[in-house]
Amino acid sequence: MILKLQDAKVGAAVIVSVAGRLDGAGAPEIAAHCNTLITGGATRLLLDVAGVDYISSAGLRSLLVLAKSIKAVHGSLVLCNLSPMVREVLAISGCDQILTLAVNRAAAIAVLT
Numbered sequence: 803m804i805l806k807l808q809d810a811k812v813g814a815a816v817i818v819s820v821a822g823r824l825d826g827a828g829a830p831e832i833a834a835h836c837n838t839l840i841t842g843g844a845t846r847l848l849l850d851v852a853g854v855d856y857i858s859s860a861g862l863r864s865l866l867v868l869a870k871s872i873k874a875v876h877g878s879l880v881l882c883n884l885s886p887m888v889r890e891v892l893a894i895s896g897c898d899q900i901l902t903l904a905v906n907r908a909a910a911i912a913v914l915t
Contacts, residue, residue, distance in 0.1 A: 805831045806853070809839070815846040815914045817907065821853025824861030833864045837871060845877030846914045850907060852883035857891050869901055878902070882910035 805828035806821040882904040892898040904910035
């Protein structure tokens with residue numbers, strides 16, 4: 803499945819809805835997309851990963867690099883709506899201690915504001 807990315811803006815936050823596989827093929831797509839947003843001035847990113855059905859080590863790496871990139875511009879990144887499988891992979895890898903996670907969009911927006 804090709805990674806699908808859709809943007810929306812809520813206040814100062816840019817919401818990126820992600821659907822598909824965050825693997826070796828999808829990781830560069832999300833990285834390029836979000837880096838374009840950051841270069842364009844976005845400093846508050848919310849990744850709604852409800853549609854992500856698989857995440858590999860390449861996907862984890864892309865999220866960590868993205869978090870570092872947004873932090874470099876004094877911004878914030880929050881992930882929300884994680885499936886049980888994605889949440890488990892983040893927990894096993896320890897990434898849940900590095901990345902900011904929220905249960906849903908409302909909670910994520912509250913963290914970003």
